[in-house]
Amino acid sequence: MGTPFEDMAEIDRLVHEPSRLAITSALLSCESADFLFLQRITGLSKGNLSSHLSKLEKGGIVTVTKSTGGRPRTTIGLTPMGRDTVAQHWERLTRLRDAAREWTAPGE
Amino acid sequence: MGTPFEDMAEIDRLVHEPSRLAITSALLSCESADFLFLQRITGLSKGNLSSHLSKLEKGGIVTVTKSTGGRPRTTIGLTPMGRDTVAQHWERLTRLRDAAREWTAPGE
DNA sequence: GAAGAAAGGTTTGCGGTACAAACCGGAGGT
DNA sequence: ACCTCCGGTTTGTACCGCAAACCTTTCTTC
DSSP, X not given: OOOHHHHXXXXXXXXXXXXXXXXXXXXXTSSOEEHHHHHHHHXXXXXXXXXXXXXXXXXXXXXXXXXXXXXXXXXXXXXHHHHHHHHHHHHHHHHHHHHHHXXXXXXX | OOOHHHHGGGOOHHHHSHHHHHHHHHHHTSSOEEHHHHHHHHOOOHHHHHHHHHHHHHTTSEEXXXXXXXXXXXXXXXXXXXXXXXXXXXXXXXXXXXXXXXXXXXXX
16 A cells, blocks of 8 residues: 555545445445435436446445335345445545645655 | 535535545645646656646646746645635545444334 | 326436547756 | 757547436226
């Protein structure tokens, strides 16, 4: 690991994207949530939420399971790896902010 | 303002982009920095740093001033508005993380 | 039991963006 | 005078997010 500033280059853009950061952060504190609930708290349209979830699923961050029988119902949860990834992401961001707080330009 | 989750929709993507978040956060704690210094701490290529700075300048976040006479030298600093924008950005991010920490899914 | 409305998602089209790599202009060395 | 290298800018391409159109399966109502 380099400085927090350099580290931003390695940031996971899959998670960093604002809507997905909201989704994954919401999922951090619960086992799972259903589609409509996520839609409500993020304010995203069905279409965009769906496409964000597909990307997160493809990236191994979340699992998306659809109920069979009755009205369709989709439940979303973080994978163990996803949980790690999101946690690490927040760590990096926090380190960056803290570094910015403490730091003054060298050579000045 | 809505919930921290909804708020992510309003996040300023100009500042949120990882490289630019590194740049602007670095600038938060100093009056100004020169091009090469920013390049060094962020690890960006000249080309990309330059293009990020142009976007930040166009968005009114930073000022970019070039020295005349002698070797070219470019100095970058946050505008007052830029300083506000970046600070607000961090506030939003912090609120999101804190919300994710405290929150458990309602109705479950 | 058939038609229509509607919930629950998916796909598509397009405008915008980041990054790598080519390019450029002028100062210093020789 | 030439060459080279520092300090940036421009360009070209591949990807990405968003809105809006589209699909599919379930309820409702007669």
